[in-house]
Amino acid sequence: MNNPDKQSQQRNLVALLALLLLTVLSANIRYTESLSLSLLALLFVVFKAWFVTHYFMELSHAPSLWCNLLFSYIVIIPSVLGIIYYVAR
Amino acid sequence: MTNDSIVATIKSSPVRVLTGDVAMWFLVLAELTVFAILFICFAVARAFNQPLFVEGQAQLHPTLGLINTLALIFSSFWLALAINYYRQQQVRSTQITLVLSILCAVVYMVVKYHEYQLLWQAGFSVTTNTFFTLYFFITLFHYLHVIAGVLLIIYLFTKATTATTHSNLYESIGVYWHAVDIIWIILFPILYVISQ
Secondary structure: OOOHHHHHHHHHHHHHHHHHHHHHHHHHHOOOOOHHHHOHHHHHHHHHHHHHHHHHOOHHHOOHHHHHHHHHHHHHHHHHHHHHHHHOO | OOHHHHHHHHHHOOOOOOOOOHHHHHHHHHHHHHHHHHHHHHHHHHHHOHHHHHHHHHOOOHHHHHHHHHHHHHHHHHHHHHHHHHHOOOHHHHHHHHHHHHHHHHHHHHHHHHHHHHHHHOOOOOOOOHHHHHHHHHHHHHHHHHHHHHHHHHHHHHHOOOOOOOHHHHHHHHHHHHHHHHHHHHHHHHHHHOOO
16 A cells, blocks of 8 residues: 555645646746737636645645635636736736 | 544545644635735726736836745745655654745745835835735735744744654644745736736
8 A cells, every 4th residue: 555645745746846837837928918818827827726725735635615615716716817807908 | 543643544544634723724714815805906906007007017027926936836845745744753854844945935035025125226115006006015915924934834843853743733834834825826927927
């Protein structure tokens, strides 16, 4: 049987690499001319926040109420911001 | 069987448990709600005066923003590892990862302070215009959270001298620190990336 702590460390490392990749991609979006494309950065926020909550905060094995609460936050806030930015363009 | 081994057993089983203290989770939810209101205020204010915000964003330093984002992500990662090591009662590894987490947070604090200095030297302050009022208010409020987080991690470091079992304390502070990271993850694109 695999050591759960070892598995957890490996998952954290994968999450770190994904976070770094998405951050670098987000930073490069700054140089695009299109607002629609730059709103991709807000989509990346959802994925990045999911990696942090799911792996670093260990919500993957938390009660579903807390998972849903945090997941709603990380989806709703970037979505609302995206809608405001898009409507005001 | 120690408390931590019971927790480890529960975590490897299908039973779902919340890491850290429930009170900390409520605090984090309250903090996230306050910041959500600030983010929406920023977006709405931007919608009403887009040229001012675009001009203001052009004065910021995206490279410093990127360095800060990476620093907080690394700090969160090291703290998550420290909590794992603490559960395994590996004192030395816990201490090393906590120091790395603190160092990354200090990098954030130094870089952010440097960015504030550059803006102040260029003549921008809280009273310059709506953009800079919101920029300084939101980022300084976040900065205060980072200072509190660093002090809490230093406190964890002082507790990591012996293989005792305070994993609930570690997890609670971890939850707080990761929430501070999430707030910056949302702030980074709205301040530095989306500039059209």
